[in-house]
Amino acid sequence: MKHYFVLHLRAALQSLGQLSQKRLATLANIIVIAIALALPATFYLAIQNISDISKGLGDSTRLTVFLETSVNQSRAKKIAAKINQRTDISDVVVISKQQGLEELKQYSGFADVISALQTNPLPIVLQVQPIKNINSTDELDQLMADLRLLSGVDSVQLDLMLVKRLRAFLDIGQKLARILGVLFCFAVVFIVGNTIRLELQTRHDELEISKLMGATNRFVRRPFLYTGAWLGLLGSLLACLIVAGIYSTMAAPADQLAELYESVFQLRFLSFRDAMMIVLAGITAGVVGAWVTASRHLRSIDMQA
Amino acid sequence: MLQFTQVVKRYPGGAEALNRVSFSLAKGEMAFLTGPSGAGKSTLFRLIALMERPTQGQIVLDGQNLDGIAVRKIALIRRKLGMIFQDYKLLESRSVFENVALPLIVSGYEVDEIRSRVHASLDLVGLLGKENRQPPALSGGEQQRVGIARALVHKPQLIIADEPTGNLDAKLAVEIMNLFVRLQQVGITVLIATHDQQIINSIGGRVMMLDNGILIRDAVKQRSR
Numbered sequence: 001m002k003h004y005f006v007l008h009l010r011a012a013l014q015s016l017g018q019l020s021q022k023r024l025a026t027l028a029n030i031i032v033i034a035i036a037l038a039l040p041a042t043f044y045l046a047i048q049n050i051s052d053i054s055k056g057l058g059d060s061t062r063l064t065v066f067l068e069t070s071v072n073q074s075r076a077k078k079i080a081a082k083i084n085q086r087t088d089i090s091d092v093v094v095i096s097k098q099q100g101l102e103e104l105k106q107y108s109g110f111a112d113v114i115s116a117l118q119t120n121p122l123p124i125v126l127q128v129q130p131i132k133n134i135n136s137t138d139e140l141d142q143l144m145a146d147l148r149l150l151s152g153v154d155s156v157q158l159d160l161m162l163v164k165r166l167r168a169f170l171d172i173g174q175k176l177a178r179i180l181g182v183l184f185c186f187a188v189v190f191i192v193g194n195t196i197r198l199e200l201q202t203r204h205d206e207l208e209i210s211k212l213m214g215a216t217n218r219f220v221r222r223p224f225l226y227t228g229a230w231l232g233l234l235g236s237l238l239a240c241l242i243v244a245g246i247y248s249t250m251a252a253p254a255d256q257l258a259e260l261y262e263s264v265f266q267l268r269f270l271s272f273r274d275a276m277m278i279v280l281a282g283i284t285a286g287v288v289g290a291w292v293t294a295s296r297h298l299r300s301i302d303m304q305a
Numbered sequence: 306m307l308q309f310t311q312v313v314k315r316y317p318g319g320a321e322a323l324n325r326v327s328f329s330l331a332k333g334e335m336a337f338l339t340g341p342s343g344a345g346k347s348t349l350f351r352l353i354a355l356m357e358r359p360t361q362g363q364i365v366l367d368g369q370n371l372d373g374i375a376v377r378k379i380a381l382i383r384r385k386l387g388m389i390f391q392d393y394k395l396l397e398s399r400s401v402f403e404n405v406a407l408p409l410i411v412s413g414y415e416v417d418e419i420r421s422r423v424h425a426s427l428d429l430v431g432l433l434g435k436e437n438r439q440p441p442a443l444s445g446g447e448q449q450r451v452g453i454a455r456a457l458v459h460k461p462q463l464i465i466a467d468e469p470t471g472n473l474d475a476k477l478a479v480e481i482m483n484l485f486v487r488l489q490q491v492g493i494t495v496l497i498a499t500h501d502q503q504i505i506n507s508i509g510g511r512v513m514m515l516d517n518g519i520l521i522r523d524a525v526k527q528r529s530r
Contacts, residue, residue: 003413209394212354213455214384215411216377302376 008222015226018199026231029195033188033235033282038242040181041270041278045243047173049254049268050166063144064157065126071152076124079152083128088143091129098123123154137164185285188235192228192289199224208301217298224245224294225287232286236279243270306332306463306494307353312362314348314518315417322348324518325362328498332462335489337505338498340515346498347391349515350465353496355379357417367462384412387456387493389466393448395440398426401427401451402436408459428486431477445472463494472503482508 019026065083067076073096080092095103100122105115130143144156200207207220247269254267270278307330319378323345326390338346351357352364355371367385374382387408388394395404405426409419427433430450430530431517440448449472456464464485470478482504489495499505509528516520 003415006416007413197440206396206398209396210407211380212383212388212394212409213408213411214380215407216380219380219411302379 004241007219008226011222012226012230016230018223019227019230025195027189029231030234032191033231033286034238036184036191037236037239037278037282038246040177040184041239041243041274042246043173043180044274045270046246047170049176050131050173051170052268053057058287062158063128063130063147065128066154066157067124067126067149067152068154069121070122071124073124074175075152076126079150080126082150083126083147086146088126088131088139090131093127093129095125095127097124100125114291137167181281185281188232188282188285189289189292192231192286193293195231195294196228196290197226197297199227200294204297204301207298211298211301217295220298221291222292224290228286228288228290229283230286232282232284233279235286236282239278239282240270240275250293306330306334306367307496308365310363310365312352312364313360314345314352314357315360318463322489323352323359324517326515326520327362328496328513328520330463330495332458333469333489334484334491334511335495335497336511336513337508338496338513338515339500339502343517345513345518346515347467348518350388350467350496350498353463353465354386355382358417380411384408384459385462387459387464389449389452389456389464389469391467391471393440393452395448395451395455397440400437400439401432401443404440404451405454405458408455412459414459422458423454426454429457430436430454430481446474446477449473450475450477450481453484457484457488461493463487463496466497468499469497470499470501475503478504479507 003170071079073094076094076096079245084092085091097120104122117158128147130140140158144158147153147156210220211217247267251267258266309326309328312323312326313321315321326345326349338349340346348357352359353366355374357446359372366382369382371382396407402423405423406419409422414422423436424433427436430453432447432450432454435443435447440451443451449469453466453469456466467487469485470481473481478501485497486508505526507528509526511523512526513523
């Protein structure tokens, strides 16, 4: 067991030594791998943050309940109180006919025309605020259906289509993030494979001699696998740093935007689990790239026998 | 220890490097392989080292038929051999110590064992003190001796040497040949390819002669006084 550990340690240190001898080339490879991993990671993080925003749709999703024109202020307050008793409602504001008319005068641009009206045709309106935990459009649909059934309620409005479209975009985005992640991992496999191939060509004679001295393919391949692992590890760590840099650049503007929308939203960074997944993906891609290339090269040496 | 039975090696294009070569070497036997350039000596060695496969015939090494042997077992076969090459085949970017230690490293020997065996091997060929040099900094004769030390370090069962004294002066060449004789006396089988008739005459023993891929002579030559 100890001997096995020593063999691996020797291979790991040998490969690290080889990488450090060609600093510029190694650095270039690490940067390319880091960019390849940072791109899908950043995209994934962006989707996660947008998803977080969409989960809080309850905050900014207000229902407008139009009461029948025959409903007076007293009855409107009773209806509002009844709606407020629901566990999925956080607040109900009653907008009187007069308040509604004043708002219309202010925002419509037809103040003169509205002032000339003999009677106020507007109904009393209830601004109903659902609780923050309402996430799905199904729940909102159900809430609206329940409110419509109340006596005195004429209609209920909410622009659900916007919510549904956003959710659909997020689904596409999440799938795209996964696909990009896989594609860029393949890219890392090829990048590392190419680096190993060049290394193998340079050391072809050395490998042949080692095999003549009785080295197995496993023995010869081992340092190259560690080279792939080192490149994957260092590239993925740099990728996490790149994502951190992007996050620190975006955090302040995102906070400002959230404030303008009176939201408590905060930009989410990579979780420890996500960061570990990136590192694991980098190392795995590196090892796979090295394995495939080294095995192919060793087979070509063996085929001469 | 080694048996060739009707071995033929034909290359693409029809060139026949070996033509129905048959011989056997017993354990602890020493034999010389001679012949003009292109006779097939190097091809014969490449077949033993499993660097190539015979077109026809059978090669048996230490009781194991090399015909159709799996690629993954080749490494284990080669660990039984001590190979000395005409072109040395040293790792130029590694030190003398690392070159000689290579057969032990790939076989999984412990560090202390490697150190003591390498020093002993280098002492045998007179290269103690040059462990840290790299092959390009050595003369041709010294590089040849590094190759010899590497071939001996893991105590192989069969030594195949392709012109092992080619770059050595006469005195050193005799010393190396005496070393091979001592190894043979302790049970190691030795097969040496050489043009050097003086060496063969001084040592004597079994001489196999190849010409155009055919084994034309296999006889014992008496040591000349």
